[in-house]
Amino acid sequence: MKNRTSFKNLAVASMLLALTAIILQACVNEAKSEESKALALMQNKCYSCHHPTSPENSRLAPPLFAVKKHYTKKYASKEAFVTAIKSFLNQPTEDKALMKGAIEKFGLMAAMNFPDEEIDLIATYMYEQDLPKPEWFDEHHKQKHGKGKKHGKGKHKKQAEGQSESPLAKGKEMALKTKAALGKNLMQAINEKGSAGAVEFCSLKALPITDSLAKMQNANIKRVSDQNRNPLNQANEAELAYIQEAKAKISQGKKNKPQIKQVDGKWVGYYPIMTNTMCLQCHGKPGEEINQATLAKLQEEYPNDQATGYDVNELRGIWVVEFEE
Ligand code: HEC
Numbered sequence: 001m002k003n004r005t006s007f008k009n010l011a012v013a014s015m016l017l018a019l020t021a022i023i024l025q026a027c028v029n030e031a032k033s034e035e036s037k038a039l040a041l042m043q044n045k046c047y048s049c050h051h052p053t054s055p056e057n058s059r060l061a062p063p064l065f066a067v068k069k070h071y072t073k074k075y076a077s078k079e080a081f082v083t084a085i086k087s088f089l090n091q092p093t094e095d096k097a098l099m100k101g102a103i104e105k106f107g108l109m110a111a112m113n114f115p116d117e118e119i120d121l122i123a124t125y126m127y128e129q130d131l132p133k134p135e136w137f138d139e140h141h142k143q144k145h146g147k148g149k150k151h152g153k154g155k156h157k158k159q160a161e162g163q164s165e166s167p168l169a170k171g172k173e174m175a176l177k178t179k180a181a182l183g184k185n186l187m188q189a190i191n192e193k194g195s196a197g198a199v200e201f202c203s204l205k206a207l208p209i210t211d212s213l214a215k216m217q218n219a220n221i222k223r224v225s226d227q228n229r230n231p232l233n234q235a236n237e238a239e240l241a242y243i244q245e246a247k248a249k250i251s252q253g254k255k256n257k258p259q260i261k262q263v264d265g266k267w268v269g270y271y272p273i274m275t276n277t278m279c280l281q282c283h284g285k286p287g288e289e290i291n292q293a294t295l296a297k298l299q300e301e302y303p304n305d306q307a308t309g310y311d312v313n314e315l316r317g318i319w320v321v322e323f324e325e
C-alpha cells in the first residue's frame with residue numbers, strides 16, 4: 001500500500017516535472033516569438049520615419065536608438081519606460097515630449113492610433129534589446145552636446161561660426177533649412193488631414209514656404225524636377241543635365257554629389273532630393289502607395305502630373321539655390 005502510494009507520488013512528480021519543462025520551453029519559445037514579433041512591428045510601423053540607417057540629412061524622425069537614450073535617462077525602470085512611451089504614442093503632445101530639438105527639426109510626431117498591445121510589445125523590445133545605432137550618431141552627439149552648445153542647434157551653429165564656409169556648404173545649409181520647414185509643415189498637414197488633404201496644402205503652400213525661406217536667407221531657392229508635378233517646377237536645360245548625370249551615377253551605385261558653379265557673378269548650387277517611404281503616398285504608384293482619394297486630388301490639381309511611379313531612394317528632383325558671392 002505504502003509502496004504503491006510512493007510510486008504514485010513519483011509518477012505524479014515526474015509528470016509534473018515534465019509538464020513544467022514543457023511549460024518552460026513554451027515560455028522560452030513564446031518570449032522568442034514575442035521578440036521577433038515586436039521587431040517586425042517596429043520595422044513596419046516605426047522605421048518609415050525612425051529608420052536607423054537613413055542619413056542624417058534626409059530623416060523624418062530621430063533614430064529609435066536616440067529616443068531610447070532620452071527615455072531611459074528619465075524613466076529608468078522598464079515599467080516607467082513602457083508607460084511613458086505608451087502615453088506619448090497614444091497622444092503625442094509637446095508637453096510630454098522629451099526631445100524638444102527633434103520637434104523643432106521634424107515637427108511633433110503624428111498621432112497614429114497604434115493598438116495598445118502593439119505599443120507594449122514595441123516599447124518592451126526597445127527597453128530590453130540593443131537598438132541599431134546609426135553610423136553618424138556619435139559624431140552628431142558630440143557636436144550637439146559638446147562644448148556646452150545649445151541643444152539641437154550645435155551642428156548649424158558650428159558651421160555658421162566657421163568663417164570660411166564653402167559656397168557649396170552654404171547653399172546646402174539653405175536647402176536643408178528650407179527642406180526642414182517644408183517637411184515639418186507637410187508632416188503636420190498629413191497628421192491633420194491625411195495624404196489627400198495634404199495635397200492641397202502642398203499645392204497652396206510649397207512654393208510660398210520655399211520663397212519665404214529664400215527671402216529670409218537672401219537667396220533664390222527652388223525645387224525642380226525632370227518629372228515635375230507643378231509646371232512651375234520644370235527643370236531647365238542646365239538643371240536637366242545635372243539631373244541626368246546624377247541619375248546615371250545612382251544607377252551605377254555611385255554617390256551623386258551636389259554641385260556648385262558661378263553664373264553671372266552668382267553662385268548656383270544643385271542638391272539632390274531623394275525619395276523615402278513617406279513620399280510614396282503622393283509620388284509612388286497610383287492605386288498602390290497612392291490611394292484613390294489622393295490620386296483624385298492630384299489629378300484635379302495637376303492634370304499634367306508626371307511625379308508618380310517613384311520608389312524609395314530615387315532622385316525625385318533637386319534643390320537649386322542661387323545666392324550672391
Ligand atoms: C510618420 C512618421 C513617424 C512614425 C511612423 C513614427 N514616428 Fe515616432 N516620431 C516622429 C517624429 C517626427 C518624432 C520627433 C518629434 C517628437 O518628439 O514628437 C518622433 C518621436 C518619437 C518619440 C519621442 C517623443 C519625445 O519627444 O519624447 C517616440 C517615443 C516615438 N517617436 C516612438 C515611435 C514608435 C514606437 C513608432 C512606431 C510604433 C513611431 N514613433 C512611429 C515621427 C514618427
Ligand code: HEC
Pocket residue numbers: 186190195196198199200202203204206207223224225227228229230231233273274275276278279280281282283307316317318
Ligand atoms: C501629401 C502629398 C505629398 C507628399 C507626402 C510629398 N509630396 Fe512632393 N509634392 C506634392 C505636391 C502636391 C507637389 C506640387 C507642389 C507645388 O505645386 O508646388 C509636390 C512637389 C514636389 C517637388 C517639386 C517638383 C515637382 O514635382 O513639382 C519635389 C522635389 C517633391 N515634391 C519631393 C517630395 C519628396 C522628396 C517627398 C518625401 C520626402 C514628397 N515630395 C512628399 C505632394 C506631396
